[in-house]
Amino acid sequence: MKIAIEELAGCSGCTIAVLDLHETILDLVEEADIVYSPVIMDVKEPPEDIDIAFVTGAVRNEENQERLKKIRKNSRVLVALGTCACYGGISGLSMMSGREDLFKMIYTGVDTVKEDGKIPHDVPEFLYRVFAVGDMVKIDYYIPGCPPKEARLREIILPLIKGDTIRLSRKSVCSECDRKMGEVKDWSLKRRHVGIPDRNTCLLGQGYLCLGPVTFCGCNAACPKNNVPCHGCNGPSLDILREPCRDIYNLMVRRIADLTDIPSKEIEKELYDVGHIMYAFTMGSEVMEDKEISKIREVISQEGNR
Ligand code: SF4
Numbered sequence: 418m419k420i421a422i423e424e425l426a427g428c429s430g431c432t433i434a435v436l437d438l439h440e441t442i443l444d445l446v447e448e449a450d451i452v453y454s455p456v457i458m459d460v461k462e463p464p465e466d467i468d469i470a471f472v473t474g475a476v477r478n479e480e481n482q483e484r485l486k487k488i489r490k491n492s493r494v495l496v497a498l499g500t501c502a503c504y505g506g507i508s509g510l511s512m513m514s515g516r517e518d519l520f521k522m523i524y525t526g527v528d529t530v531k532e533d534g535k536i537p538h539d540v541p542e543f544l545y546r547v548f549a550v551g552d553m554v555k556i557d558y559y560i561p562g563c564p565p566k567e568a569r570l571r572e573i574i575l576p577l578i579k580g581d582t583i584r585l586s587r588k589s590v591c592s593e594c595d596r597k598m599g600e601v602k603d604w605s606l607k608r609r610h611v612g613i614p615d616r617n618t619c620l621l622g623q624g625y626l627c628l629g630p631v632t633f634c635g636c637n638a639a640c641p642k643n644n645v646p647c648h649g650c651n652g653p654s655l656d657i658l659r660e661p662c663r664d665i666y667n668l669m670v671r672r673i674a675d676l677t678d679i680p681s682k683e684i685e686k687e688l689y690d691v692g693h694i695m696y697a698f699t700m701g702s703e704v705m706e707d708k709e710i711s712k713i714r715e716v717i718s719q720e721g722n723r
Pocket residue numbers: 426427428429430431473474498499500501502506507562563564
């Protein structure tokens with residue numbers, strides 16, 4: 418069995434998450450050879466006969482696109498590993514700025530990059546938008562998470578390599594959270610740095626925008642268990658993915674309205690920075706943007722990015 422890990426536009430954290438399997442990595446290398454992974458070994462190009470390839474990161478430029486097509490062609494099974502690959506992830510947030518501003522922030526406006534303020538000639542051509550890998554090629558399996566948590570990877574990677582059946586929960590982060598709803602009264606929206614939330618009751622009920630109800634499980638509700646609202650890093654729940662008429666923003670508004678009896682229109686007026694808060698991990702997904710009720714089209718920059 419030959420396995421590979423390809424890197425596109427991301428932070429390499431997903432590959433490090435595989436290394437974070439610690440001693441399980443020994444079981445993995447007993448079953449399979451890692452034949453290509455730019456982060457962990459010095460092999461420049463993927464071989465042609467890969468059994469299972471994991472691809473991490475989103476598609477932001479022509480080099481990412483070329484590498485994705487090549488790894489698809491060379492692999493029997495292709496797995497999107499991490500939220501950047503599955504839904505664009507944080508790379509998708511680059512769509513909130515115009516191309517000129519992005520290049521200024523990264524190259525032309527940064528003295529330490531190049532004194533003449535020019536973009537280096539070997540920077541690959543930028544695409545007009547960010548793509549999740551499934552927007553471009555056929556993907557056999559999706560493992561979201563930024564990065565996917567160790568316990569979740571342990572449940573998936575070895576059985577996948579051995580060809581065993583994998584049974585996972587299909588619920589939302591709320592299903593893994595042990596907070597009680599408690600009494601909801603005088604509800605008002607709070608920014609996450611305001612006050613110290615009660616540790617036992619639901620954060621959403623306390624006014625903090627916890628995306629647990631709209632986020633796919635698999636992290637054991639890591640953030641709410643540490644008194645921090647979920648910000649959606651596992652990507653959307655299956656409910657949202659399956660139903661064209663469901664979206665992160667509209668389900669969150671509906672959930673808050675159900676909890677508080679405040680009319681949806683009033684809640685919408687209170688919501689701020691919708692791009693960063695609701696779509697921080699999904700903005701680069703065409704599937705999410707194409708939903709008729711999605712707010713993604715309203716928050717992405719129309720200046721030269723697309
Ligand atoms: S999903 Fe998160 S950890 Fe993985 S490459 Fe993207 S930013 Fe990094």
